[in-house]
Amino acid sequence: MSVFGFKINEGRVIDYDKTDKRIFNYLQKNEPSFNLCIFCGSCTSTCSAGNFTDFNIRKLKMNIRRGLTDNIEKETEKCMLCGKCFLICPRGVNNRNIILKVREALTKIESHDI
Numbered sequence: 001m002s003v004f005g006f007k008i009n010e011g012r013v014i015d016y017d018k019t020d021k022r023i024f025n026y027l028q029k030n031e032p033s034f035n036l037c038i039f040c041g042s043c044t045s046t047c048s049a050g051n052f053t054d055f056n057i058r059k060l061k062m063n064i065r066r067g068l069t070d071n072i073e074k075e076t077e078k079c080m081l082c083g084k085c086f087l088i089c090p091r092g093v094n095n096r097n098i099i100l101k102v103r104e105a106l107t108k109i110e111s112h113d114i
């Protein structure tokens with residue numbers, strides 16, 4: 001077998017069998033427009049909170065999809081719930097409600113409801 005010098009960078013591997021999908025699964029049930037996102041980044045580029053902080057709604061959703069939810073609570077607190085991201089989205093993704101549902105999911109996770 002030929003070896004071309006490529007190998008997996010272990011530090012960059014995301015093991016989908018081990019990451020936490022509870023928030024992702026909660027959004028599947030409670031805000032299905034989450035699945036319409038094509039990750040174009042328009043929401044991030046117009047985000048009010050992004051003007052004042054390092055908040056990145058697109059990245060946040062990508063991490064939820066991947067089950068990388070360690071800093072999610074701190075990140076969602078940065079959202080001002082202004083709704084601009086919903087107005088700009090070409091796919092009708094209700095980002096504002098996604099943030100609200102993520103907060104709801106975090107409360108349920110804390111009380112072991114999901």
Ligand code: SF4
Nearest residue numbers: 037039040041043089
């Ligand atoms: S604007 Fe809409 S489709 Fe584009 S990244 Fe944001 S949520 Fe996804």
Ligand code: SF4
Nearest residue numbers: 047079080082083085
């Ligand atoms: S609702 Fe939140 S994520 Fe959307 S534009 Fe406003 S501050 Fe940004």
